[in-house]
Amino acid sequence: MQATVVIGANYGDEGKGLITDYLAALSNTNTLVIRFNGGAQAGHTVQLPNGLRHVFSHFSSGTFAGATTYLSDFFIANPILFTQELEKLKTCGYSPTVTIHPNAVVTTPYDMYINQMFENFHGKKRHGSCGVGISETIERNLHTKFQLTVKDLFDQEKLTAKLLNIRDEWLECRLDQLIHRKLTQEEKDLISSEDILEYFLGDIQNFLTYCDVADYSYLDKWDKLIFEGAQGLLLDQEHKGFPHVTRSNTGVQNVSTIAKLTNINHLDIHYVTRCYLTRHGAGPLLNECPSCPCPNFKDETNLPHKFQGSLRFAPLDIEELNTEIAEDLNKLSKQISKNVTLAVTCLDQFEEKIAVSKGAGNTIELAKKKFIKYLFKKTKFDNYIFSYGPTRADCKPAVEFA
Template identity: 45%
Template sequence: MSIQAQAVIGALYGDEGKGLMVDRLAAATPGGVVVRSNGGAQAGHTVVDPAGRRHVFHHIGSGSFAGASTHFSRFFVAHPMLFLDELSALNERGAKPQISSDPRALITTPFDILINQAVELARGAARHGSCGLGFGETIERNLQPQFALSTKDLFRPDLHARLVSIRDSWVPGRLAALGIAALPEELAAVLADEITIAGFEADCAAYLDHVTLWPDRRLCERGAVIFEAAQGLCLDQNRGAFPHVTRSNTGLANIRAIAAEAGVTELDALYATRCYTTRHGAGPLKGEVPTLLGVNVVDPTNAPNEWQGSLRLAPLDLFTLREAIADDLTSDRSGIAVKAGLAVTCLDQTEDGFAVTDQEEVIRLDPAKAAPDIAGLVGLPLWAESWGPRRRDVKLYLEAAVASLTTQ
């Protein structure tokens, strides 16, 4: 029996409209489950709810307003300190998603955040572009078994002792390895305060009240699967420009591993891109310009902040887009049949005369025909295009394939 799943993947540097696409697919897939395949709370996937209010999803799947449940895969990094606020905000808007987690999903502690922020502050103008939420440091700490902390470990009777060990042994050693001789005063106070651990333990207990342990291998029992990737292909730890990358696999690698474990046999991979390029944080950005001609950029989510600065802009470079997707598609598929298509977003922000590039060639596009033109030049079928921030603004050309999910 064939088991089909969908995946939404950012094709460049993140912020491509993944949340919008997941919301649209979830609305077309009653009873679906959105699977977070990488990343953690540093993700920021924006969805406009049915009442017109914006919500930025960090943990919980972006299909929640469409009634989808959420699953945290073994590659996801959960952040109990931020989780409850997000869940509360969703509940206030009428979304009450059922949430499950693979027992192997990692857990961010306050000490991972502390180290992350201390290192970025020490770098000054040479910051790597981290969000300051401890994601990469969580990955690093979990490479050491004696300091590892996954979701299943939150049930351990010695949880408190393990957190004390992380604070008293891991943190000093890690800071020394990073060349940090002394913490800034405010971070040192957090490290020394006993309330830090007590508060975190309370957050973990509350987290477990809302999250059911469920192994990835039984994922398809939860409903039709929609994988929601975080960040973008050009930020992949094995593909992006080091050190300006995320500590995860942002494309098919994690998705196919989860899918193979769950028994998925067919996967539709929807690669999302804006009709221009953005990057939030440090690192190279080909063709970067202060402003884009023919594009009225609207992005209330990526406001300037002390960790990532201001949103950066460039015309969409088709060569970069084409190469990133092609590279992702050549990875080992674990016997899973993969079909790929393109989603082009933010077309409502374009004017006559807007342009994309293909290496050094400038290509001017008619906004009304830009999405199929871009897809054709990239060599993929056009599966979706968006003309605004709401579900109703998305033209989905994958309806037949999506509908088939409910009949498998």
Template identity: 40%
Template structure:
């Protein structure tokens, strides 16, 4: 019976510290005698959530949940895009770190990327030149687009049949691909000579069937049988397709709506409230194209370190700005409002309404100097930044992180109204 339900949501443009927060929440649940699952509900393999264990192992999670070092099972929902050709590499990297045969489950309706999705994605970004949208180049948005056409959608349930996979690939290549290229104004040769290589199809089929064997295919109803769930969002609220600035957004809702849909379908709403942990760094980052108000020419922190977000041909270099409490407040409240709307019915159904307890987490405090500047022109001692930010946002402060590992996370209880701060061991 579900007794604890938590979520980790990025409050910026991504890269806020979601991975380390999920890892810590899983460890806490296990310490309390629970057996948590990590649930991904949006995005796909373009996610990059870094976890550093107390013994120094480090991995950037893409398709697996960030509780994998702690043997927490991963469940991927119906809106998570599966990427067969990148999964084996991630599993091999984890095996080198001592993690073998993690338990993986997924909704059989989850869409599956095919190589031509990534090819179109990359060709479009190249064609846009200085007007790029900031894509990661793995084909997530193109997979979502193609999956809207039932005749060309490849789903997790299809990966148990080689004949089914090959038949769908044939339809995509000869019917959907030419149509999609015309829609976006690209010639076929923009995808390169590899587009019709038979080895491409054979390799993808092998990877797809391998993914099909590695996963247990279960509907969300299985979630109600667990005693603890940690929902792990990908990207951040400022990249949400509804809250961000189009076209520099991702093709998903990065906050509460996706969790609420899954919770309603699985019958979770009446079982436990959702503790929503909104995460931000002590400064603001953006990796990719798009607006970044008052962008800084260099990192705002003298101890800045980020080995995950390196220069790449699609997103460029990591960009920086001072933390903006007003934007945090606006975006978090906008996300909460999307859930509150469902409670305005004259006859609300308790089984359909998700109760949310929001709280804030601030990471990367160890990278700052003694004083932290904020976008509104004020400065705060680094020791007080998390408390001051939570007060400005108007929600409780749950924790602050002074390093990359879960042991560097300090759990905090702060009553926003009374401004009382209590540190817990």
């Protein structure tokens, strides 16, 4: 069995939602999109030619193309934000089918609270997270007593006991580790609110009512599999950019693990990059631009954020792109064959010249057609896709630009 994979090649925000939607729309068979990392911090924008637009977090970016969503055991589920996103999709006329692995970990409102307290405490030196509790969920689940996964959600009595343990024991202990002070009485009153617990139990019930639960044998039922990644290679938890990374394997590693558990023996891997670099959050950014370099820049998704700040920009470093992708492909099992595509988005945002990084402090500017030729010359991928706009209709394989 073969599958398609979509991976961000940079710091996220490359256009993974666009490419996933494009690939799902090309499929004329029964299609399942698998979220293989990350969680509610993902913001994958899909816009249809008719103007309908949604930023996908829990649901796959193949939803508008009719694909079903599967949340793997590497996914971090957040019943609060799942419920909110579902309501938005329903107003668009969509009620997508979702299945989740029983071992997927679950974020609580207490993880979100810890995350936001930590970011507020560090001020300008903050990590730059989205504030939805991703890292804190993973940290808590390293401790057996406080673990919470999807399979733990069905027994109401045991679930309530677990949540009370997290609230009354874990939360204050963890905050003491992170911000080195005791909670004020006002803060204690807030987190001990029974309303927070009751509302969360209600969101969990909605989550369980809507989602089916199944292990990886569920994948055998589908004709077409698309693995949709979150964030990007430069944010991988093992990347040299630590600590300004995400606690997730953002490349092919998780896909390779899932492939070994199923009958997948071939992957069509799509690495996605804008024709320039962006970073939304703290951390290094080589040759960072003082302002947006794109004359026609438009991004309604990556707006200024309380913890992440404003979107940052830099020229694309093609040599670094090659290196990061090569290192990621080394993590793929040798038993799995592959075909590699580079998808380049946002070409419509430049009218004439596009800057390219040539190392620290050095950039060159190329006319748009020369940029594409330069890309062909400096990279050696099996296929290329170029996008000149925000919808699947704007995505074309390289042969159409020859």
